[in-house]
Every structure is written in C-alpha cells, then in structure tokens.
Amino acid sequence: MNLKSYDYLIVGAGITAIVLAERLCTQKNKNILIVEKRDHIGGNCYDYINKAGVLIHKYGPHYFRTNSEKVLKYLSDFTSWHPFDYEIRAWTEKRFWNFPVNLNTFEQLIEKPSSTAEMEAWLKENRVPIANPKNSEEVILNQVGKELYEKFFLGYTQKQWRCHPTELDKSVCGRIPIRTNRDNRYLNDRFQALPKDGYTEMFNKMISSCGGKLKIILDCNYQKLSSSIRWNHMIYTGPIDCYYKYCFGKLPYRSLRFEHESYTPQEIVGLNNNFYGGYYQPTVQVNYPNDYKFTRIVEIKHATGQDCPNTTIVKEYPDDYSGLNEPYYPVPNTSSKVIFNKYRRLAIKEKNITFLGRLANYKYYNMDQVVALALKYTESK
Numbered sequence: 001m002n003l004k005s006y007d008y009l010i011v012g013a014g015i016t017a018i019v020l021a022e023r024l025c026t027q028k029n030k031n032i033l034i035v036e037k038r039d040h041i042g043g044n045c046y047d048y049i050n051k052a053g054v055l056i057h058k059y060g061p062h063y064f065r066t067n068s069e070k071v072l073k074y075l076s077d078f079t080s081w082h083p084f085d086y087e088i089r090a091w092t093e094k095r096f097w098n099f100p101v102n103l104n105t106f107e108q109l110i111e112k113p114s115s116t117a118e119m120e121a122w123l124k125e126n127r128v129p130i131a132n133p134k135n136s137e138e139v140i141l142n143q144v145g146k147e148l149y150e151k152f153f154l155g156y157t158q159k160q161w162r163c164h165p166t167e168l169d170k171s172v173c174g175r176i177p178i179r180t181n182r183d184n185r186y187l188n189d190r191f192q193a194l195p196k197d198g199y200t201e202m203f204n205k206m207i208s209s210c211g212g213k214l215k216i217i218l219d220c221n222y223q224k225l226s227s228s229i230r231w232n233h234m235i236y237t238g239p240i241d242c243y244y245k246y247c248f249g250k251l252p253y254r255s256l257r258f259e260h261e262s263y264t265p266q267e268i269v270g271l272n273n274n275f276y277g278g279y280y281q282p283t284v285q286v287n288y289p290n291d292y293k294f295t296r297i298v299e300i301k302h303a304t305g306q307d308c309p310n311t312t313i314v315k316e317y318p319d320d321y322s323g324l325n326e327p328y329y330p331v332p333n334t335s336s337k338v339i340f341n342k343y344r345r346l347a348i349k350e351k352n353i354t355f356l357g358r359l360a361n362y363k364y365y366n367m368d369q370v371v372a373l374a375l376k377y378t379e380s381k
C-alpha cells in the first residue's frame with residue numbers, strides 16, 4: 001500500500017481550520033491535510049455569487065467585527081476591507097424600530113423627542129434591578145425592564161432557541177448592547193467591515209499561500225479517510241460530542257433553515273416603488289421578534305456594497321437540530337455545560353488530538369475569537 005503521511009490532519013475547512021493550516025504551513029513548515037464533509041471550504045463563513053449574480057452568505061449573515069489589532073493585522077494580509085457599520089431594524093407592532101435599544105428607540109417608544117438624561121431616568125424607573133443576573137431574561141430586565149424586554153427579546157429568543165430566556169445563559173441576550181446615546185450600530189467593536197471580495201476569496205488567498213504543503217479533500221467525512229493516510233497530530237474542529245460517539249449523551253444545538261428570494265430592479269419597484277433606494281428593505285437586517293416564524297430577513301448587498309442590479313434576501317427560520325441538518329449554535333445553558341465538561345475532560349487528556357473552534361469547544365464564538373484561538377495555538381508550536 002502507498003502510504004501518505006502528514007504532520008497534521010485538520011478535520012473541517014472552516015475559518016479555524018484555514019487559519020491553522022496557513023500558519024502551520026507557512027510559519028512552521030508543516031504538511032497538512034484538511035478533510036471537509038461539505039462540498040466547499042469556509043465552513044459557516046462561506047459566501048458565493050448566486051444565480052442572480054448577488055454575493056451572498058450561504059449560512060446566515062457574517063458581520064466581521066473585532067477589537068483585536070492582531071487578528072485584523074493577520075487577516076489584512078489576505079484581504080482588503082469594505083468598511084460597514086452594521087445597522088439593523090426590528091419590526092414589531094406594524095412598524096420599524098431602531099435596534100439595539102438606544103435613544104432613538106426610546107423616542108419611538110414615547111413618541112416625542114428626548115435626551116440621554118431623560119432616557120436614563122426612564123430606565124432607572126422601569127428596569128428591574130437584579131444584582132447578579134443569572135440568565136438571559138434577567139440580564140435584559142436588569143438593563144431595560146419588562147416593556148422593552150417583551151417587545152424585542154422574549155419572542156425572538158423563544159423562536160430562536162425554542163426555550164424561555166430564563167433557561168439560557170445570560171451571555172446569549174447579554175451579547176446585544178443597550179445604549180442611551182444615538183449610536184445605531186448593532187455591534188460595539190472598534191473595527192467593523194467585510195472582506196472586500198468576500199470570505200471565500202480571502203480563504204482562497206490563505207490556501208494559495210500554503211503552496212504544495214496543504215492538501216484539501218472535500219465531500220469527505222474524516223471517519224471515511226483511507227487507511228493509507230497517516231498523520232502525527234489531529235486538529236478537530238467538528239462537534240466534540242460526535243467525535244466521542246456521544247458517550248456522555250448528545251450536546252444540544254440549534255439549527256436554521258434559510259429561504260432565499262432574489263429580485264430584479266423592476267421587481268423591487270413593483271414591491272416597494274424603490275422606497276428603500278432599490279433595496280427590498282431599509283437595512284441589511286430586519287429582526288422580527290413577534291411576527292412570523294422567521295427571526296430575521298437579511299439583505300446582505302447593503303453590507304457587501306456589491307455593484308449588482310439584483311438583490312437577494314434570506315429569511316432565517318430557527319429549527320431543531322436533527323443530526324441531518326447543521327448544528328449552527330451551541331446552546332449555552334446549565335445542563336449543556338455539565339455534558340460539555342465531561343467531554344472536555346476527555347479532550348484535555350488527548351496527546352495527539354487538539355479540539356479547536358466553535359463546535360469543538362462548544363462555545364458561541366464569533367469569527368475573530370476563533371481566529372485568535374487558531375493564531376495562539378500555532379504560535380505555541
């Protein structure tokens with residue numbers, strides 16, 4: 001048998017894997033094999049040009065943001081950026097609201113001009129003071145009180161996670177900023193921009209820089225790899241419970257179903273008479289906390305700045321994870337923590353396997369966080 005040997009086998013070809021491979025090949029002179037079960041690289045960050053000619057994010061909107069100079073400097077070697085302050089709206093009670101909650105939202109609520117001081121006084125009166133918020137309901141009630149919690153958070157969270165916010169870690173709803181100024185941006189991070197030509201293009205540059213030291217096999221579950229392939233160390237970026245054959249039980253995940261609709265400029269005129277400047281909706285994302293079965297509609301062309309006549313919208317329907325669809329979200333709660341810690345204790349003992357990434361570490365990581373983890377790992381080698 002013709003044996004083929006690699007320094008590293010990396011399972012998965014998401015952003016974690018590609019950063020790892022690029023660093024290990026170009027900085028540590030290692031031979032790498034990546035095995036990915038999907039038919040493309042990039043994991044959930046994958047983007048592509050659809051039949052309407054629109055650059056879209058296949059697995060939901062991926063707004064790159066970071067406070068890390070190091071992560072930004074690293075990725076900037078492989079892409080230039082299209083700066084964009086992600087601004088969204090929430091639709092409820094038959095109207096658009098500024099969201100996340102800020103002074104503009106407050107003015108919509110009280111239906112008259114206001115000030116930061118007035119909003120702060122209102123919050124003081126209406127918030128439910130909770131010294132140490134323990135869950136996603138308490139963290140919001142403590143900041144804004146019942147009315148705004150019920151308007152924007154309760155329904156959305158129940159749809160997305162199919163549980164009550166009291167059953168979710170405070171970090172879930174705690175991700176969303178609350179402001180008393182007029183900052184309308186969805187996120188707080190200093191740097192907010194998309195890779196100018198898309199994520200997949202950025203990943204292709206990273207892969208090209210590895211030359212012949214990196215081989216990628218797509219459409220292949222690593223468990224089906226030929227026995228003629230050998231490696232010294234494995235980095236696993238898939239779901240950790242799957243790796244250990246669910247010996248401590250299944251970890252909970254939430255999945256999504258995406259519905260795409262594309263429109264020509266003429267169709268947009270027919271829909272809204274070009275009310276949103278040729279777009280379907282006013283902002284890149286509109287959240288629907290209380291109406292419909294989907295949680296949000298994303299029109300990514302707002303953010304990519306692509307020069308293209310057509311536009312595409314994507315409706316996001318939360319779904320149970322069945323094992324046949326994708327495990328998009330770890331579910332941060334008390335019982336999943338107990339199960340994950342059992343797997344983690346096994347993982348720590350492994351000599352020749354490292355678990356890295358959103359699914360392998362079972363953490364609600366953003367892209368910049370997994371890039372930072374991958375850089376740290378490769379620096380230690």
Ligand code: FAD
Pocket residue numbers: 011012013014015016017035036037038042043044045059060061062063064065220221222223237238239256328329356357358359365366367368370
């Ligand atoms: P993944 O992208 O999940 O890659 C893991 C890969 O492993 C997958 O491609 C999978 O197919 C493969 N794999 C699994 N098992 C096997 C196997 N047995 N054999 C072979 N291959 C296998 N982050 C942000 O910073 N900003 C955002 O706006 C943002 N929006 C998001 C929206 C959605 C809907 C989702 C789901 C996530 C979002 N994220 C966002 C988070 C971001 O997607 C993750 O941080 C990032 O993709 C994690 O990368 P990863 O490589 O660890 O995991």
Ligand code: UDP
Pocket residue numbers: 090099152153154156157160172173174175176287289
């Ligand atoms: N959330 C909410 N209402 C909103 C937006 C978010 O209740 O309008 C809550 C909800 O529980 C959601 C979480 O905050 O799952 C995190 O939202 P984010 O937009 O960061 O989710 P992601 O983009 O990761 O799906």
